[in-house]
Amino acid sequence: MEVIINKVKKSKISSVDFKNLGFCKYYSDHMFIAEYEEGEWKNFKITPFQDLKLSPACATLHYGQTIFEGLKAYKNNKDEILIFRAKKNAERFNKSAQRMCMPELPENIFTNSINELLRVDKNWVPKQDNSSLYIRPLMFAKDPYIGIRPADKYIYLIICGLAGGYYSEPVNVKIEEKFTRAIAGGVGYAKTAANYAAALYPAVKSQSEGYHQLIWTDGKKHEYVEESGTMNLFFVIDGKLLTPPLGDTVLDGVTRDSIISLCKNLNIDLEVRKISVEEIILSIKNGQLTEAFGAGTAATIAPIKMIGYDSKKYKISYGKNSISQKILSKLNKIKYGIDEDIFNWIHKIK
Numbered sequence: 111m112e113v114i115i116n117k118v119k120k121s122k123i124s125s126v127d128f129k130n131l132g133f134c135k136y137y138s139d140h141m142f143i144a145e146y147e148e149g150e151w152k153n154f155k156i157t158p159f160q161d162l163k164l165s166p167a168c169a170t171l172h173y174g175q176t177i178f179e180g181l182k183a184y185k186n187n188k189d190e191i192l193i194f195r196a197k198k199n200a201e202r203f204n205k206s207a208q209r210m211c212m213p214e215l216p217e218n219i220f221t222n223s224i225n226e227l228l229r230v231d232k233n234w235v236p237k238q239d240n241s242s243l244y245i246r247p248l249m250f251a252k253d254p255y256i257g258i259r260p261a262d263k264y265i266y267l268i269i270c271g272l273a274g275g276y277y278s279e280p281v282n283v284k285i286e287e288k289f290t291r292a293i294a295g296g297v298g299y300a301k302t303a304a305n306y307a308a309a310l311y312p313a314v315k316s317q318s319e320g321y322h323q324l325i326w327t328d329g330k331k332h333e334y335v336e337e338s339g340t341m342n343l344f345f346v347i348d349g350k351l352l353t354p355p356l357g358d359t360v361l362d363g364v365t366r367d368s369i370i371s372l373c374k375n376l377n378i379d380l381e382v383r384k385i386s387v388e389e390i391i392l393s394i395k396n397g398q399l400t401e402a403f404g405a406g407t408a409a410t411i412a413p414i415k416m417i418g419y420d421s422k423k424y425k426i427s428y429g430k431n432s433i434s435q436k437i438l439s440k441l442n443k444i445k446y447g448i449d450e451d452i453f454n455w456i457h458k459i460k
């Protein structure tokens with residue numbers, strides 16, 4: 111893959127307040143861009159991070175044919191750059207592409223484009239604790255076309271933003287009883303903009319009631335919990351870690367998958383099964399539910415401190431000796447290259 115590189119004259123990095131990173135408040139100096147035309151990916155470039163020039167008739171702006179990914183780069187104590195589970199993200203990107211009638215991106219282009227960009231923007235991978243460089247690959251339809259059909263031309267881009275915590279505190283989540291994020295046969299499992307746009311209205315309503323996020327339930331009867339929009343869900347009931355199964359309404363989260371793999375290693379009893387709203391509320395009331403948390407690339411592991419349902423608010427305990435903190439600590443040790451990468455999740459940028 112030949113990449114044309116056009117670097118910035120002066121890096122913006124000196125303007126970053128590293129004590130106050132937030133989440134993607136600062137984008138790195140460069141971006142990666144490629145085009146899909148006549149059935150092939152071509153014109154691979156690294157350019158300064160800049161605005162795009164698009165036709166006002168660009169199909170994405172009208173019909174939303176767009177997908178994205180999220181993964182992170184970390185720095186170890188030898189200043190080497192480590193990327194976490196790019197292969198899994200590449201697979202998911204292509205599952206999303208298939209569902210949205212978009213061309214697939216070969217895994218080697220996905221991985222090499224990240225490697226090339228990170229080589230140029232290596233200084234942007236922070237070294238301090240609990241921080242990383244969030245990598246956002248995306249693909250969208252480019253055709254200037256008003257009408258409904260899959261586009262012929264696409265753009266693949268990668269931008270990177272500095273990441274501290276996505277949530278600055280344990281979260282309050284409300285079990286959604288009316289609105290629906292995804293239905294069977296829909297696009298819930300695809301990382302496509304529509305899922306996030308459709309979730310805004312109910313999420314904003316819940317924020318005015320003091321919640322950070324929703325717990326989405328099945329679209330038929332709102333009986334079973336599914337995911338939390340920015341995260342997959344985990345509950346500890348009777349000492350066992352539970353998470354809902356995947357399916358076409360739930361995003362196949364990379365952090366969720368990593369936690370499932372880690373449970374054996376950490377001697378945590380885990381079950382993947384349907385979890386009803388009734389079971390959650392009953393287990394909170396009788397003290398069997400001792401922990402709840404969300405898991406996602408941006409959010410990492412976010413403890414849940416309150417669950418709202420049927421106009422009531424239930425406090426959930428969280429803290430240092432929790433299962434979520436045990437998992438987070440192990441996961442971080444692998445991501446930052448402190449513990450052995452027993453699952454072969456990391457690749458180094460050479």
Ligand code: COI
Pocket residue numbers: 179180181339340406407408409
């Ligand atoms: C991610 O976790 O990578 C996401 O795309 C979620 C988004 C809220 C940043």
